[in-house]
Amino acid sequence: MWKSSLVAALALATLLVPTEGRACATCACGDPTLTSMGTEQPFAGRLRFATQMRAWGMTTGQQAVDAVSLRELRMDLSVAYAPLSWLFLSATLPLQTRAVRDVSLARETAWGVGDMEISAKAFVFRDREFSPDHLFGVLVGARLPTSTTVRDANGRQLSLDAQLGTGSLDPLLGLSYSTFRADWSFFASATGYLPTRGREGFRAGPSLRTTLAAQYQPDPRWALHLALDGLLDGASDTHGVRDPVGSGVIAYLSPDVLFSPATDVVMSLGVRVPVLNFLHGNVRQLPILQAAVAYDL
Template identity: 60%
Template structure:
């Protein structure tokens, strides 16, 4: 029994249900007050969530002072997720990206614009009970579409692939996700596979498997802390069937986050992804800084 959760739901319902309407907070509707980021929310029919996320990251390929090429990106994702059924969540994500590529000769390319749209669906195939479940198992599927424009420099020549916000490829993905709730604690785990296709200049990113596990402690309804471990195992990219000299291998990040709710149905999340294991071939990665805002309508 999760008496505090049921009590919170009852209080929310009493406070938010006027005589002429039936509006209720998202925590009341799903029966659990756990603060969740985009993609981790519990489903209920009609749930609509908007979010935006800022990310800053980079990596360097090759050897310093020899053939190094540095990529830096600042990215803002705008996403919407809607649950047309209690067991189904549909989502669309649109990125806005600013990229800078600089090689060892100090030659530099900059590109910014809309990137490739992601569309996805999450189907909850099992839950231990209908209202306020302790365990949720879902199947995830989606595809990245080649919606990003091809950018050109001032002289009209196309920017290099690394400076482009879009790849020009259709990249499907799929996998499984689990969520568990135990009082003030919640847990999650997922495994997703990505299978990129060929895009511009006959370039194809390598297939990859990405995993994520995490635990969250929430001592109050206003804030929570989370610690996770994210990993990616990938094949090297190739151009026309010839493998690239860089990339391919395995990388893992430790991922601490803080979540805060400044008001009803609003969640702010700040965190960083710190690379702790890097077995990528001739690629060094920076930490990934993240800041997001989610709002349930």
């Protein structure tokens, strides 16, 4: 009898030993809003992986005179980790294939690793710890010169347009705000880049990227997202010689559909359509097609 009682006591003690709790990302942050990479709510220990595919292109100059066209297919591999409930650390590594063709039909192609971007996002204000309605964050980071100089089969260096990165160290600083209202959520951000001098003495101009977005989510499995993305680029220079081509302002209307086929998986499909173009140098930007998958581990 005493042996049976001892076994029962040991079994009960085992059940009372605390173990690590695990929950889905929605449960842990207290909000069911589907989010793309970079707009998620934080909680300590959150680990998120994502991949995003983008196809885009642009043409500069006058047709049959000095036109240069660029086409690129890019895949961004991203990881984000929150060591604390108010801090997100993230890194994004782009894999790119790029083709450049000028009016003479000369063609350059390149593929490989682009310039990695690392950042830390600190949430400096939240109206409550669990399931906040308002989040305000500060972003700091840098774009790193991880791309290598691409050369052709004869060892000649490709043009700057065909390179997969500038080869410069570019600090960045940004602000973001999110608010959540039942089926609706809203997001605003502004991020500035201050490039340094890189490959062949080239220095890209300072730039500011902005986003204003609204999302409607009538169901836990899907949502409609609409954003207005803006880009303000300063003039670049090479060895101090100023080049205004490509500088100016451009804005995109960006509709997306988000879908969650399984717990902790978010897929998105969308397009960025240029609706305002005040870029110097007769720059014609094509719509940008994009698809992404994010997974919380």
